[in-house]
Amino acid sequence: MADASAPFRITGATGEWEVVVGLEVHAQITATKSKLFSGASTTFGAEPNTQVSLVDAAMPGMLPVPNRECIRQAVRTGMALDAKINPWSRFDRKNYFYADLPQGYQISQLYHPLVGEGEVEILLDEKDESSGKQIGIERIHVEQDAGKLMHDQHPTMSYVDLNRSGVALMEIVSRPDMRSPAEAGTYLRKLRSILRYVGSCDGNMEEGSMRADVNVSVRKPGSELGTRTETKNVNSVRFVMQVVEHEAKRQVELIEGGGSVAQETRLFDPDKGVTRPLRSKEDAHDYRYFPDPDLLPLELDEAFLEECRGSLPELPDAKRQRYEALGITPYNASVLTAEVETARWFDALLDAGADPKQGANWVVAELFGALNRRGESIEASPVSPPNAAELLGLVVDGTISGTIAKQVFEIMLERGEGAAEIVESRGLKQTSDTGAIDTEIDKVLAANADKVAEYQAGKLPLFGFFVGQVMKAMAGKAN
Amino acid sequence: MSVSPEQVRHIAKLARIGMSDAEIEALVPELNNILGWVEQLGEVDTDGIEPLTAVIEQKLRLRDDVVNDGNIRDAVLANAPEAQHGFFAVPKVIE
Amino acid sequence: MTELTSRTIAELRDGFRSGEFSAHEIAGAYNDAVAAAKSLNAFTVETPDEALAAADVADQTRLGSELKPLSGIPLGIKDLFATEGVDTTAGSNILKGFRPPYESHVTANLRKAGAGMLGKLNMDEFAMGSSNETSAYGPVISPWRRKGSNVGLTPGGSSGGSAAAVSAGIAPGATGTDTGGSIRQPAAFAGICGIKPTYGRCSRWGIVAFASSLDQAGSMARTVRDCAILLEVMAGFDPRDSTSLDLPVPRWEENLSSDLSGKRVGIPKEYRIDGVPAEINALWDRGIEWLKDAGATPVEISLPHTKYALPTYYIIAPAEASSNLARYDGVRYGLREEGVKTLDDMYAATRKAGFGAEVKRRIMIGTYVLSAGFYDAYFTKAQKVRALIKQDFAKAFEQCDVILTPTAPSAAFGIGETTDPLAMYLNDVFAVPASLAGLPAMSVPGGLDAQGLPLGLHLIGNELDEQMVLNAGLAIEERAGFTARPEKWW
Numbered sequence A: 001m002a003d004a005s006a007p008f009r010i011t012g013a014t015g016e017w018e019v020v021v022g023l024e025v026h027a028q029i030t031a032t033k034s035k036l037f038s039g040a041s042t043t044f045g046a047e048p049n050t051q052v053s054l055v056d057a058a059m060p061g062m063l064p065v066p067n068r069e070c071i072r073q074a075v076r077t078g079m080a081l082d083a084k085i086n087p088w089s090r091f092d093r094k095n096y097f098y099a100d101l102p103q104g105y106q107i108s109q110l111y112h113p114l115v116g117e118g119e120v121e122i123l124l125d126e127k128d129e130s131s132g133k134q135i136g137i138e139r140i141h142v143e144q145d146a147g148k149l150m151h152d153q154h155p156t157m158s159y160v161d162l163n164r165s166g167v168a169l170m171e172i173v174s175r176p177d178m179r180s181p182a183e184a185g186t187y188l189r190k191l192r193s194i195l196r197y198v199g200s201c202d203g204n205m206e207e208g209s210m211r212a213d214v215n216v217s218v219r220k221p222g223s224e225l226g227t228r229t230e231t232k233n234v235n236s237v238r239f240v241m242q243v244v245e246h247e248a249k250r251q252v253e254l255i256e257g258g259g260s261v262a263q264e265t266r267l268f269d270p271d272k273g274v275t276r277p278l279r280s281k282e283d284a285h286d287y288r289y290f291p292d293p294d295l296l297p298l299e300l301d302e303a304f305l306e307e308c309r310g311s312l313p314e315l316p317d318a319k320r321q322r323y324e325a326l327g328i329t330p331y332n333a334s335v336l337t338a339e340v341e342t343a344r345w346f347d348a349l350l351d352a353g354a355d356p357k358q359g360a361n362w363v364v365a366e367l368f369g370a371l372n373r374r375g376e377s378i379e380a381s382p383v384s385p386p387n388a389a390e391l392l393g394l395v396v397d398g399t400i401s402g403t404i405a406k407q408v409f410e411i412m413l414e415r416g417e418g419a420a421e422i423v424e425s426r427g428l429k430q431t432s433d434t435g436a437i438d439t440e441i442d443k444v445l446a447a448n449a450d451k452v453a454e455y456q457a458g459k460l461p462l463f464g465f466f467v468g469q470v471m472k473a474m475a476g477k478a479n
Numbered sequence B: 001m002s003v004s005p006e007q008v009r010h011i012a013k014l015a016r017i018g019m020s021d022a023e024i025e026a027l028v029p030e031l032n033n034i035l036g037w038v039e040q041l042g043e044v045d046t047d048g049i050e051p052l053t054a055v056i057e058q059k060l061r062l063r064d065d066v067v068n069d070g071n072i073r074d075a076v077l078a079n080a081p082e083a084q085h086g087f088f089a090v091p092k093v094i095e
Numbered sequence C: 001m002t003e004l005t006s007r008t009i010a011e012l013r014d015g016f017r018s019g020e021f022s023a024h025e026i027a028g029a030y031n032d033a034v035a036a037a038k039s040l041n042a043f044t045v046e047t048p049d050e051a052l053a054a055a056d057v058a059d060q061t062r063l064g065s066e067l068k069p070l071s072g073i074p075l076g077i078k079d080l081f082a083t084e085g086v087d088t089t090a091g092s093n094i095l096k097g098f099r100p101p102y103e104s105h106v107t108a109n110l111r112k113a114g115a116g117m118l119g120k121l122n123m124d125e126f127a128m129g130s131s132n133e134t135s136a137y138g139p140v141i142s143p144w145r146r147k148g149s150n151v152g153l154t155p156g157g158s159s160g161g162s163a164a165a166v167s168a169g170i171a172p173g174a175t176g177t178d179t180g181g182s183i184r185q186p187a188a189f190a191g192i193c194g195i196k197p198t199y200g201r202c203s204r205w206g207i208v209a210f211a212s213s214l215d216q217a218g219s220m221a222r223t224v225r226d227c228a229i230l231l232e233v234m235a236g237f238d239p240r241d242s243t244s245l246d247l248p249v250p251r252w253e254e255n256l257s258s259d260l261s262g263k264r265v266g267i268p269k270e271y272r273i274d275g276v277p278a279e280i281n282a283l284w285d286r287g288i289e290w291l292k293d294a295g296a297t298p299v300e301i302s303l304p305h306t307k308y309a310l311p312t313y314y315i316i317a318p319a320e321a322s323s324n325l326a327r328y329d330g331v332r333y334g335l336r337e338e339g340v341k342t343l344d345d346m347y348a349a350t351r352k353a354g355f356g357a358e359v360k361r362r363i364m365i366g367t368y369v370l371s372a373g374f375y376d377a378y379f380t381k382a383q384k385v386r387a388l389i390k391q392d393f394a395k396a397f398e399q400c401d402v403i404l405t406p407t408a409p410s411a412a413f414g415i416g417e418t419t420d421p422l423a424m425y426l427n428d429v430f431a432v433p434a435s436l437a438g439l440p441a442m443s444v445p446g447g448l449d450a451q452g453l454p455l456g457l458h459l460i461g462n463e464l465d466e467q468m469v470l471n472a473g474l475a476i477e478e479r480a481g482f483t484a485r486p487e488k489w490w
């Protein structure tokens, strides 16, 4: 792995270049059942145009009524990002024509967003807590999603499905604080993790509930910001990193070749790993934002904000610190808190009485390995946290050795039986009767008199040999 | 401020209204007339005045998160100039 | 028995209740009158069967004595209101053939109250106009004519079909909408009453939007009482409209009283403007006398930003309209121009063919004032002036209970006589300030001018005080003795 502290540089013909990245992440508020301004369902994958109300189809005279839960989830998300919540915000119309935009405008928030400045800490090296970097959040606003266009169903027609039209999105706009593909990827993963902790967005990038507009520019280190391009709707962490990588190289080559970067919107082609300008780009970007006259200003009272604050779970950074305070290594703490499901599972393990350090090591080494092998997610783990705690407890109290524990765990994975039950029924209990061990040692020493002589002659490594032999004789039951 | 034929053409494009050159030419003086007239607002001292946001004071109501709409595809598509297989159909878009 | 078509809604209602005549007879009489008045071009769609069906329900329920407020009353509905299964086009080609699968909140309220529908009333396209000449269906012809002339006159607009139908006696009452005078100016031109309530009283749900922050439905009828009866049914909270007022609807009809003792009538000095015919100012003075006679005290008030109201309106309304009308794009309903290859070409061709000249003009102005670099200079500035106009009224209502002005600066003019858009906009000079401030306002006929054409008096009330407006209107109505009806030529 490259040294995380070394700045990421692109070496061009004229020297080194720095890349500057900002992300606008559109995160669907998946916590709600209905749309931002209508009572139609938001379930993924329904038949075309079945989850569409007259409001979503922008029938004449239809009006938006905001969904409280969407606002609540956006506020909780803002709080989780340490952001300023604006108790007075407003919806604006962003006007443009497109076949997936029935109203001819998107209801969004430009002038007075619901959430103001915040920040997210990313670790450039997850083993090293001191490698933290703050990525600024400029704002989060709430807005409607557009419908979906399908181009490959008919030779001369595009098809419009409005099921997504009006689904609530949070647009989380970062500052241009990232300086490498890795930082962009780490930020996006961290953001995704926080959203999943909060529960506002499931972070499912394949289903489109989270996607990023990637703003990239390059400059000579220390000089002014260059012209940026915006690559729209990138839908995986890996692709975001590829976009940064590709755009940075492309822009450097362009500039060094005597050209200049056009401020434009681009699309990412995942098959080729390149970006290209949007062909249907609007020749004039003039969205003519103005306050939506169908909606009044959104005013949130203290009780609402208090409830939002009070309902926030322990967030990844706080959890990581708590784990470290329990003696868990920074690396393990970071791994255990990265995904909310893992953290939940681990918390349940601790609740069931497991030793934190031992438990963390075991989850990261044993459980993850087993789940990986079996292709199972932690929520679907055949070994439950109480069962795992029981297993680990048997090691701690000396009932079984670590080696036996591995065998027991394998059986638990296969059979779903409890650890103590397995140990009991298969006679795997560790012997702590020193008499039995001494007898066994004597037998081993007698059978290996030649080796004893060597050992006594100073060949220390043989000690291990004897221990191994004793263990073997006792079928792993001695410690 | 006054608008030129190029600006009028640009505005027509933004508004997606097809217009012939003759229509554009005819609109230029009309729009300039109207714009010149509304510009008398420049006389009004509005320093320190907040733009009006709600004509009758009231708070924005928020609705409960309940699915109580949708599943009306026939109604949604009933007036469509062209609907196929449950979709609205439009001239092909190249992205 | 007086001809049914010359009776007021209150008389029809009471006569129906007492069994003097059946709802079927009422509907039949009006259906016949509508059918015989095609030359007025007041209706875009006639729905005689709907009127009869509602009447038959009313007749049946009357025997069961389950009477509803408007049982037996057939009404005309402005084509801006979505009516389920009945063409709703907002007077525009772009909505040609549009049959909404839904019913506007206001018309649903009317139907629930037992009212029937005679048909959809012609109007200026998307309610943009003051003469009904911008309708894709052609202009409505006013039933009124100048003395000794048969020149076709406009009934005003945009609720011109509503005004013409009521004054011609082909509908006892009608719905209207008012964005900047579209109920009051045609009411004045047609010699009828028309009220626009406080913004938010009537739900905008299901009314084709023109300018959302200004649009408000209201009632048009021959008398103040009839307006109150209709408005009481039309108004009411609707959670589907975020700007709908969550307040009980007052009993306006029950509380009608022309006793204005102790009330102060504000007379805004800024409404004495150049170029207004002396007859109109004379009527205004008579109006002051009538209100004095009813017990009120006139007080001079100042609304200093009055002259900026129209320019403010002509920034805000087109801006909102340019966005509200973006949905007419040929994709989901209404007109689509075929034979074009790209989506953008389809949009441009559809909107070129679908919108008329005035609508295009306003979309263009609205697009311009919102566009990059101009937004603050125009739109934000206008919203600030609008705040000042609202403040003017708030201060004025510390000194008075209701404001009296003329409704319009002229009587009805001839079709085709006003070609300059700006001159047309000036029709609403007295009506627009109340719209910008969201206040209830009403036009009541005050008399005829020298040419025999009606002139209206305009009452503006404080927020939520429709009652005061109606009461002052009633006081004028009782004293003006306006009984003139257009002579039937159609």
Ligand SMILES: [Mg+2]
Residues within 6 Å of the ligand: A024, A213
């Ligand atoms: Mg973006």
Ligand SMILES: [Zn+2]
Residues within 6 Å of the ligand: A026, A143, A171
């Ligand atoms: Zn966005």
